[in-house]
Amino acid sequence: MSHRQLGKRNWVNRLQALFGLRLDTETQPRPSRGSIFSRSIFIRHLDGGSTNAPEMELTALSNPIYDLAQYGIHFVPSPRHADILIVTGPLTWNMLGPTLATFEAMPEPKRIVTVGDCASFSEQGGDPDCLFSESYAVTDLPSEMTTKIVAHVAGDPPTPRAIIQSLLRLDKK
Amino acid sequence: MSLDATYRQFYQWAEKYGEWLYLPASNHIATRLQEPDALRAFARLLADARVYLATVVANDERELEDHCFKIYYLFSHPTEDLFLTVEYLLGQGAEFYPSLFALFSSVDSFEREIRDLFGLKAIRENGETVQPRSWLHAPYPADLFPLRRDRTNAQLKQAVDAYNRDGLDRSTPVETMSVNPGSLLLSVGPVHAGIIEPGRFVFRIAGEVIDDLTIFLGYAHKGIERLFQTRPTLTDGWRLAEQVSGDSAFAHGLAYCRAVEMLANAPPETAAELLRGLFLELERMYNHIGDVAALAQDVALEQIASEIAVVRENLVRLNAAIAGHRYLRGLNRPGGICLPRPLDHARIAMELHSAVESFNILANELTNRSAFRDRTIETGVLTSSDALATGATGLAARASGIARDFRCTHPSGVYCEPWLRRLMEPAPFGKTDLPEATRGDVYARFLTRVREVNTSAALIHAILERWKDCGEKENTDFLTEIRFNPDRNFTFALGYAEGWRGEIIYWLMQDKMEHIYRCQVRDPSMLNWLALRCSIVPHEVEGKRVETILPDFPLINKSFNLSYSGNDL
The missing domain is CATH 1.10.645.10 (Cytochrome-c3 Hydrogenase, chain B)
Known part of the structure; x- marks a missing residue:
């Protein structure tokens, strides 16, 4: 589904909520039944030692052009409020402890989305494209966290559009 | 002062304190020295002339002709297009060098970085050495020194893995600020409430006023x-x-x-x-x-x-x-x-x-x-x-x-x-x-x-x-x-x-x-x-x-x- 359609759906929903209008709901895609976070995703961001380029793109998601909030997706200030943890960067040894602490602080059900080429942990042995995978200062995501990865957004850094598309697909998971 | 005069002055100083002069580039004079007192005296002269300390580079040259560690201090003239490198030789087997903190407070970060990555200790003028673990925190063995050349990259990676095999040390760097009655320490980070990079700030606050602040970095250290x-x-x-x-x-x-x-x-x-x-x-x-x-x-x-x-x-x-x-x-x-x-x-x-x-x-x-x-x-x-x-x-x-x-x-x-x-x-x-x-x-x-x-x-x-x-x-x-x-x-x-x-x-x-x-x-x-x-x-x-x-x-x-x-x- 393109995000233009989703934007329209959102607009229709808002009209319904505001004026009690009943529009043609048959054509409206509904959140699938299996989804645990449908139409409401709260995200906590965690920088595992990235170059800060993914952070710039995540920040850009809140500008009026991308306006992530229109899809019901929000960044929250505490892991206690979050459904999803976005992890960027190759995960440095210095950040491993804080990363575990952040993940442990999240309530269940919780999932992880990795953003950026350096943060591809799901494949065994690290990502050959990431220049940092050989470094002594970089480690792997612990297994209790890798099992919770539901999406990876590739790119160096991924564009805001790619990040949004990936987050919207979560609706169906 | 004109460029010529500045150049001459740098050259004279470098000749007076240093041993051997060379020119890495047309706008760059370099000299080398070995005596801690000469380094401090030279640095004092430069500090008085308001010369800007651009960077401090440590290098492991034990396998090269001088067989020792070296510290390169790069100074730049604040108004003229002129650089000055002071190459300090530590001497064979030596792991200490004089700190220039009293003259250039900006060396602090460099000296702490060199302490962790090379294991070379800067001696401050009061006799204290620079404390470790600013760049390499608790998960690293104390003697890793990753920029020394005696271990390969794979060996370094192995050493860190082995050190953490029995469980990760999750302790954070320790703050040394004393707490007065009525004030408290507030630690923020390394994971922050916004979308920003990791760093930890420890504030000593009395009410709303920030009394003191220590900044702990190194979380994004990627080697x-x-x-x-x-x-x-x-x-x-x-x-x-x-x-x-x-x-x-x-x-x-x-x-x-x-x-x-x-x-x-x-x-x-x-x-x-x-x-x-x-x-x-x-x-x-x-x-x-x-x-x-x-x-x-x-x-x-x-x-x-x-x-x-x-x-x-x-x-x-x-x-x-x-x-x-x-x-x-x-x-x-x-x-x-x-x-x-x-x-x-x-x-x-x-x-x-x-x-x-x-x-x-x-x-x-x-x-x-x-x-x-x-x-x-x-x-x-x-x-x-x-x-x-x-x-x-x-x-x-x-x-x-x-x-x-x-x-x-x-x-x-x-x-x-x-x-x-x-x-x-x-x-x-x-x-x-x-x-x-x-x-x-x-x-x-x-x-x-x-x-x-x-x-x-x-x-x-x-x-x-x-x-x-x-x-x-x-x-x-x-x-x-x-x-x-x-x-x-x-x-x-x-x-x-x-x-x-x-x-x-x-x-x-x-x-x-x-x-x-x-x-x-x-x-x-x-x-x-x-x-x-x-x-x-x-x-x-x-x-x-x-x-x-x-x-x-x-x-x-x-x-x-x-x-x-x-x-x-």
């Missing part, structure tokens, strides 16, 4: 300097340089490429230099504009912030359209520039014009808002004396009235051209027309950004005018051939570029196989973290004691917007 000497050759090291700090990817790539070009003695052609100037200024513009948006956001002027964020997004999209990457990666090569397609100069000129126009209207609106002025004026003041003492650089220094800009003092490429230098003069440094822009507070840093956006736009327009007349404007590759000279094996070269935060310096030593023996990266953040602290802890401004309240910290931090990744490497 970049070791990676430089592990995999890439001199010709493809630019890929790693672009990963040092994502928001300064072009400037980092450029500084690296300049260092390689110095080693290979291959200056790029004029067209490539025009393009480098263009992209360096484009990078400055999108970052400055983004930071102004963030400042507006931090004082809760959401609507203006949103509108400025749109201007920034449009510029980043312009980057993508002309350079193929939103953050200008993949353009620099040693020897020149590679474009994905011929430069659409008409489009750049048009879009830039409308972006600057919208930005100026919005920035002007901010200057008229009392909500903005009240929060930013006299907040987070970095006095010019503190800026000098901490060795602050770039934008932060300029907003405190210190005219430090490598584009002016150490120009290279297009910045040497008189037609461009003319445009640089009034805007960033005009002290008389806008005294508010040099007062060192958040507002001054805001104004400095606004003015530099306008200067950059003027520079780009001048560059594009030249580009129109350039014979090769339909080309995409502008490269001079790079051929390495074996005579330069195990010698170093400097590469530098004035990024939007300040000057970025690469210190690069060539290996005999056209690989990198050592590459030290100096991001401006390395110096400015100290300046940030100075602007927050209680200090005197024009004879008056000023204090900062905790809620102003995020605003002040944003007004500097330093790189964590560029500092931690």
Whole structure:
């Protein structure tokens, strides 16, 4: 589904909520039944030692052009409020402890989305494209966290559009 | 003082204290010495002359002819295009060297970094040694010293893995601040409430007032300097340089490429230099504009912030359209520039014009808002004396009235051209027309950004005018051939570029196989973290004691917007 359609759906929903209008709901895609976070995703961001380029793109998601909030997706200030943890960067040894602490602080059900080429942990042995995978200062995501990865957004850094598309697909998971 | 006189003076000093003089470049004098007293005496002379300590590089040369560790101190003259390297030899087997902290407080970060990465201990004048674990925290064995050459990269990785096999030590670096009755320590980070990089700030607060602040960094330490000497050759090291700090990817790539070009003695052609100037200024513009948006956001002027964020997004999209990457990666090569397609100069000129126009209207609106002025004026003041003492650089220094800009003092490429230098003069440094822009507070840093956006736009327009007349404007590759000279094996070269935060310096030593023996990266953040602290802890401004309240910290931090990744490497 393109995000233009989703934007329209959102607009229709808002009209319904505001004026009690009943529009043609048959054509409206509904959140699938299996989804645990449908139409409401709260995200906590965690920088595992990235170059800060993914952070710039995540920040850009809140500008009026991308306006992530229109899809019901929000960044929250505490892991206690979050459904999803976005992890960027190759995960440095210095950040491993804080990363575990952040993940442990999240309530269940919780999932992880990795953003950026350096943060591809799901494949065994690290990502050959990431220049940092050989470094002594970089480690792997612990297994209790890798099992919770539901999406990876590739790119160096991924564009805001790619990040949004990936987050919207979560609706169906 | 003229360049000649300065050169002579540097030369005399270097001859008096040093043992052997050599010239790494035409604007660079180097000398070496071995006696701690000579180093301190020489450094005192330089400190008195207000010479700027640009970087400190440690190098493991135990397998080279001098068989010892070395520390290279790189000084730059504040007004003339002149560098001075003081090479200090530690002596065989020695792991101690004299600290210059009493003379240049900016060495603190370097000495702590060298302590962790090389295991070399700086001895302060009171006899104390620099404490470890600023860069390598609890998960690292105490004797790892990853930039020493006796272990391979794989062995280093193994050593860290083995050290953590029985469980990770999750303890945080320990703060040493004492707590007075009535005050408390507040630890914030390394994971913050916003979308920012990792760093930990420990405040000592009494009520709302910040009494003291310790900044713990190193969380983003990725081992970049070791990676430089592990995999890439001199010709493809630019890929790693672009990963040092994502928001300064072009400037980092450029500084690296300049260092390689110095080693290979291959200056790029004029067209490539025009393009480098263009992209360096484009990078400055999108970052400055983004930071102004963030400042507006931090004082809760959401609507203006949103509108400025749109201007920034449009510029980043312009980057993508002309350079193929939103953050200008993949353009620099040693020897020149590679474009994905011929430069659409008409489009750049048009879009830039409308972006600057919208930005100026919005920035002007901010200057008229009392909500903005009240929060930013006299907040987070970095006095010019503190800026000098901490060795602050770039934008932060300029907003405190210190005219430090490598584009002016150490120009290279297009910045040497008189037609461009003319445009640089009034805007960033005009002290008389806008005294508010040099007062060192958040507002001054805001104004400095606004003015530099306008200067950059003027520079780009001048560059594009030249580009129109350039014979090769339909080309995409502008490269001079790079051929390495074996005579330069195990010698170093400097590469530098004035990024939007300040000057970025690469210190690069060539290996005999056209690989990198050592590459030290100096991001401006390395110096400015100290300046940030100075602007927050209680200090005197024009004879008056000023204090900062905790809620102003995020605003002040944003007004500097330093790189964590560029500092931690």
